[in-house]
Amino acid sequence: TQLLEQSPQFLSIQEGENLTVYCNSSSVFSSLQWYRQEPGEGPVLLVTVVTGGEVKKLKRLTFQFGDARKDSSLHITAAQPGDTGLYLCAGGGEKLTFGTGTRLTIIP
């Protein structure tokens, strides 16, 4: 079974601060996706990375896929209250394997 561990599990920071969320596994994935899920809604895809070492930017969010395609990070610059939510990484292979999640709260 492929496992994806996310850290931290919970993160609460002030508006305007920077943060990084990590997604780690001992398994190699063909691709890595990041989702954000708000209360009462399903996960919404933010980005897909497929190449080892790949970096993608989405406004204030920067996503990186590890060189060995076993880990990934999500960096948010100048966090805003609208960034609050559950962030999930998901590894691609024969099926999508979701990580354990990071619950992020941005305090105004």
Add this chain to the structure above:
Amino acid sequence: EAGVVQSPRYKIIEKKQPVAFWCNPISGHNTLYWYLQNLGQGPELLIRYENEEAVDDSQLPKDRFSAERLKGVDSTLKIQPAELGDSAVYLCASSHRGWPQETQYFGPGTRLLVL
């Protein structure tokens, strides 16, 4: 374009009772997924359909869970009888050609509470 529709949004039942969830995928999406999500955790795949065929049901507890996707469009997930540990959010997702080629679009989920 309408997203994935699920109903009901919430369901409260007593243990040992049956319950059913319904999902209408995005029009034209031939792949449909049912996931289970416990509080604060990532979704776990229960079953994946390609059109009307269940191509991956290895994680579906078949003693009490069943699913169908008649005509390859709408799908129903059933639990009979429900147990306390089944309390969770049940998510439905759909994609055009199936993982890993296409993005999965998730519905809002059905939140089940078993008392």
